[in-house]
Amino acid sequence: MGSTIVNAPCTVPSVKGFDTLYYVGLRPTSTLRFNSGRTSISGRSQRLFVVRASERHDGHVKKIEMSIEECEAAVVAGNAPEAPPVPPKPAAPVGTPVIQPFQLSRRPRRNRKSPALRASFQETSISPANFVYPLFIHEGQEDTPIGAMPGCYRLGWRHGLVEEVAKARDVGVNSIVLFPKVPDALKSPTGDEAYNDNGLVPRTIRLLKDKYPDLVIYTDVALDPYSSDGHDGIVREDGVIMNDETVHQLCKQAVSQARAGADVVSPSDMMDGRVGAIRDALDAEGFHHVSIMSYTAKYASSFYGPFREALDSNPRFGDKKTYQMNPANYREALVEAHEDEAEGADILLVKPGLPYLDIIRLLRDESPLPIAAYQVSGEYSMIKAGGVLKMIDEERVMMESLMCLRRAGADIILTYFALQAARCLCGEKR
Numbered sequence: 314m315g316s317t318i319v320n321a322p323c324t325v326p327s328v329k330g331f332d333t334l335y336y337v338g339l340r341p342t343s344t345l346r347f348n349s350g351r352t353s354i355s356g357r358s359q360r361l362f363v364v365r366a367s368e369r370h371d372g373h374v375k376k377i378e379m380s381i382e383e384c385e386a387a388v389v390a391g392n393a394p395e396a397p398p399v400p401p402k403p404a405a406p407v408g409t410p411v412i413q414p415f416q417l418s419r420r421p422r423r424n425r426k427s428p429a430l431r432a433s434f435q436e437t438s439i440s441p442a443n444f445v446y447p448l449f450i451h452e453g454q455e456d457t458p459i460g461a462m463p464g465c466y467r468l469g470w471r472h473g474l475v476e477e478v479a480k481a482r483d484v485g486v487n488s489i490v491l492f493p494k495v496p497d498a499l500k501s502p503t504g505d506e507a508y509n510d511n512g513l514v515p516r517t518i519r520l521l522k523d524k525y526p527d528l529v530i531y532t533d534v535a536l537d538p539y540s541s542d543g544h545d546g547i548v549r550e551d552g553v554i555m556n557d558e559t560v561h562q563l564c565k566q567a568v569s570q571a572r573a574g575a576d577v578v579s580p581s582d583m584m585d586g587r588v589g590a591i592r593d594a595l596d597a598e599g600f601h602h603v604s605i606m607s608y609t610a611k612y613a614s615s616f617y618g619p620f621r622e623a624l625d626s627n628p629r630f631g632d633k634k635t636y637q638m639n640p641a642n643y644r645e646a647l648v649e650a651h652e653d654e655a656e657g658a659d660i661l662l663v664k665p666g667l668p669y670l671d672i673i674r675l676l677r678d679e680s681p682l683p684i685a686a687y688q689v690s691g692e693y694s695m696i697k698a699g700g701v702l703k704m705i706d707e708e709r710v711m712m713e714s715l716m717c718l719r720r721a722g723a724d725i726i727l728t729y730f731a732l733q734a735a736r737c738l739c740g741e742k743r
């Protein structure tokens with residue numbers, strides 16, 4: 314969103330909050346119930362600051378003693394009414410050096426002088442509508458905590474997941490991306506479970522769309538959760554990841570997800586030519602309306618460690634360096650971006666997020682398409698760990714990191730902080 318006029322009650326989290334919160338929250342209208350200036354979200358009652366176009370003046374009209382002409386005449390005659398005196402110059406501490414002020418034509422600090430001025434000149438905004446919430450699902454009925462990702466769970470697809478989605482929607486996060494934990498017995502070298510129409514992901518999509526028809530569901534297209542080798546593609550005897558054969562499987566996977574009701578399919582596998590092939594496969598089945606978010610610049614990163622623990626999807630051998638990009642490379646992101654654009658991608662994604670801000674900016678400047686950034690598991694876990702150890706202020710670092718991704722040029726951000734950050738933007742306390 315470049316600039317937005319949100320036709321909703323704007324809730325500035327109190328004026329004194331300006332100094333502590335440099336972000337401004339907007340509540341989603343759909344979940345609001347108004348009763349005398351208070352609103353109740355998830356059962357809790359909170360103060361609402363409704364911004365009106367004009368204040369009502371009737372009833373507050375002061376008794377008029379002098380006409381305008383008489384007031385003006387008094388001033389002209391030199392009898393100006395009293396106003397507070399010019400404020401005294403604030404004293405500097407004893408010992409402050411007495412110097413000649415610099416002759417500066419520009420003092421950038423002037424525009425940062427007060428909370429209101431800082432708010433006026435803020436260049437980047439962030440809102441819950443910018444978030445996509447990644448959710449881990451499994452066949453179980455209970456939610457199991459993910460050790461390496463404090464606050465994240467493998468959610469039961471029929472219970473915990475549905476509740477988590479409801480919580481997210483309550484604070485304006487209406488987009489999710491699903492990651493399945495697949496039973497080992499269903500994994501195979503060719504990952505065929507990936508296109509089982511009654512597999513965990515398609516079943517979950519159907520359930521969520523039934524409950525929340527307007528929910529935006531992104532899916533992950535890659536074989537790793539379904540591969541007995543833990544790779545994103547089919548592994549040949551000599552360890553080579555087979556490109557075109559993998560893409561064949563990915564097309565079936567994407568179509569199966571689209572059939573279940575997915576809105577955006579997101580190939581994260583980094584095979585060559587998969588965007589065009591998936592586009593063709595979707596169109597051939599009548600899914601012209603299903604979007605493709607391509608993981609355009611996905612790096613072979615160590616920041617994915619906690620995610621692989623969450624899904625138990627570590628490669629059984631080797632690494633992903635023959636398909637994911639070398640973290641040392643910048644120009645190569647352009648090669649990928651040009652291909653994905655030409656093949657019909659609707660959204661270009663950069664992953665990881667914060668260590669790759671230059672790549673986000675590069676794609677933002679080079680492409681007219683929307684840009685997504687993925688704040689990955691390792692980025693999330695580091696902020697969480699720092700917060701738990703009281704080394705950093707978790708909430709502020711969280712909000713700053715998300716704002717920086719937006720500043721670099723990301724339209725949307727896939728983040729495990731989506732719910733927590735949206736609550737924060739809505740002025741809810743932890």
Ligand code: PBG
Binds near residue numbers: 535536545618689690
């Ligand atoms: C796999 C996939 C990965 C992530 C998203 N999709 C891991 C990988 O490539 O090994 C990582 C997400 C994260 O770390 O949060 N297709």
